[in-house]
Amino acid sequence: MTIRTRIAPSPTGPFHIGTARTALFNYLFAKKHGGLFIVRIEDTDKERSKPVYETDILEQLLWLNLNADETYRQSEHLSRHAEVLRELVSSSAAYVSNEQAKDGSGREVEVVRLHNPGAVISFKDLIRGTIQFDTAELGDFVIARSITDPLYHLAVVVDDEDEGITHVIRGEDHISNTQRQILIQRALGYREPAYAHLPLILAQDRSKLSKRRHAVSIAEYRRDGYLSTAIINYLALLGWHPEGEGEILSMQDIISQFDIERIQKGGAIFDVEKLKWFNRQYLLQLSKKEQEDAIVGILSEILKNEIPSFSETVARRIVPIIVERVSVWDDVRQLAHAGDFHFYFMKPALEKTMVMWKNTGVEETRRHLEHLIGVLGKADEDTYEDPGRIKEAVWSYAEKEGRGHVLWPFRYALTGREKSPDPFTITAVLGKEETLLRLNAALDAL
Numbered sequence: 001m002t003i004r005t006r007i008a009p010s011p012t013g014p015f016h017i018g019t020a021r022t023a024l025f026n027y028l029f030a031k032k033h034g035g036l037f038i039v040r041i042e043d044t045d046k047e048r049s050k051p052v053y054e055t056d057i058l059e060q061l062l063w064l065n066l067n068a069d070e071t072y073r074q075s076e077h078l079s080r081h082a083e084v085l086r087e088l089v090s091s092s093a094a095y096v097s098n099e100q101a102k103d104g105s106g107r108e109v110e111v112v113r114l115h116n117p118g119a120v121i122s123f124k125d126l127i128r129g130t131i132q133f134d135t136a137e138l139g140d141f142v143i144a145r146s147i148t149d150p151l152y153h154l155a156v157v158v159d160d161e162d163e164g165i166t167h168v169i170r171g172e173d174h175i176s177n178t179q180r181q182i183l184i185q186r187a188l189g190y191r192e193p194a195y196a197h198l199p200l201i202l203a204q205d206r207s208k209l210s211k212r213r214h215a216v217s218i219a220e221y222r223r224d225g226y227l228s229t230a231i232i233n234y235l236a237l238l239g240w241h242p243e244g245e246g247e248i249l250s251m252q253d254i255i256s257q258f259d260i261e262r263i264q265k266g267g268a269i270f271d272v273e274k275l276k277w278f279n280r281q282y283l284l285q286l287s288k289k290e291q292e293d294a295i296v297g298i299l300s301e302i303l304k305n306e307i308p309s310f311s312e313t314v315a316r317r318i319v320p321i322i323v324e325r326v327s328v329w330d331d332v333r334q335l336a337h338a339g340d341f342h343f344y345f346m347k348p349a350l351e352k353t354m355v356m357w358k359n360t361g362v363e364e365t366r367r368h369l370e371h372l373i374g375v376l377g378k379a380d381e382d383t384y385e386d387p388g389r390i391k392e393a394v395w396s397y398a399e400k401e402g403r404g405h406v407l408w409p410f411r412y413a414l415t416g417r418e419k420s421p422d423p424f425t426i427t428a429v430l431g432k433e434e435t436l437l438r439l440n441a442a443l444d445a446l
């Protein structure tokens with residue numbers, strides 16, 4: 001038997017992080033067992049389904065590398081659903097019933113109800129064990145609004161059968177639907193797929209994940225510059241964990257270690273900080289070129305118009321410094337907007353009192369700056385390639401005179417900021433000429 005799983009999203013909203021995780025687990029289970037992963041767009045709710053959401057679902061699945069082996073659209077099978085409905089009625093497994101409309105209008109409406117034998121049914125959920133329902137409570141439930149208009153459960157059952165779905169892996173909010181779907185399967189003499197109901201993804205306080213607190217759509221994470229590899233790794237561990245240690249797992253690692261029985265029953269807590277941590281690990285793993293392309297791209301976009309002296313060469317040089325500070329590309333964007341990188345590209349404005357460290361006076365600070373200008377003026381170009389060597393060139397003097405007294409004016413002269421990376425790193429970025437110009441400007445400010 002070839003295993004066939006499906007993700008069956010309804011295109012009634014942006015592709016949700018929970019749906020992405022369900023898709024991932026379906027994908028993993030299929031790939032683990034050499035099976036096929038199927039995408040079925042459940043677009044039969046004409047009012048709420050929108051083509052933009054369908055496009056979003058398909059795009060984000062592709063972006064996440066959850067490639068479908070087959071894709072279906074439920075609305076393309078409406079006549080098939082109606083045909084099965086007629087079969088059910090003609091075999092007397094279901095019947096047409098004329099009833100008073102529930103809206104109090106006194107109108108008579110036609111619905112189709114399933115003859116429910118009212119048995120106790122149970123199924124073995126791969127995650128939750130045996131689940132049992134007394135279906136007598138359901139009575140003869142409605143399966144169609146009319147003989148030509150089947151309702152959702154019938155459509156799902158028919159599609160799962162026609163698409164050969166062997167395993168239905170979905171959120172636990174669908175558990176109560178399962179009893180109806182199994183009753184319809186039995187009425188039709190269909191085989192019963194295996195079921196696995198995933199724990200819901202919860203917010204930190206165990207409430208439902210809501211977009212009021214943080215982004216819940218994959219598109220937003222993508223826009224903020226999360227990497228799809230990090231999202232996949234993080235989502236895989238939301239409710240599942242491998243037998244071994246180690247959290248950084250590629251899709252291939254996850255597939256090979258995946259075991260549906262290791263999925264937990266309890267809710268999985270969504271922690272955006274943890275997701276950021278994963279993202280950072282994946283940013284660090286990118287090649288130098290990939291890091292450069294992303295960061296230089298963002299800096300150019302934001303700073304080019306703002307700063308006439310913006311330079312891509314300098315932007316490229318600060319890539320390693322920026323990578324140290326961020327978890328997500330959007331962090332770069334925010335820092336750039338906040339002006340954190342301006343000083344790399346333009347001379348900072350200096351305030352006289354800020355040039356001096358604490359109670360160091362003008363004369364003393366002048367002396368330290370002159371010393372730095374002397375030493376760094378003599379340093380060769382090779383020294384400027386390496387922050388370590390710049391540090392060496394000034395370190396013993398700073399130790400002797402007091403680090404703050406020397407290094408504060410050094411750093412402030414270069415950046416005009418209270419906080420920044422160390423002056424050695426910045427000197428290496430700015431190069432000899434610019435460093436000396438800025439140190440002299442600090443002298444002038446005094």
Ligand code: GLU
Nearest residue numbers: 008009010042156170174
């Ligand atoms: N279309 C349903 C949803 O988006 C999923 C149905 C199913 O997985 O059986 O929640």
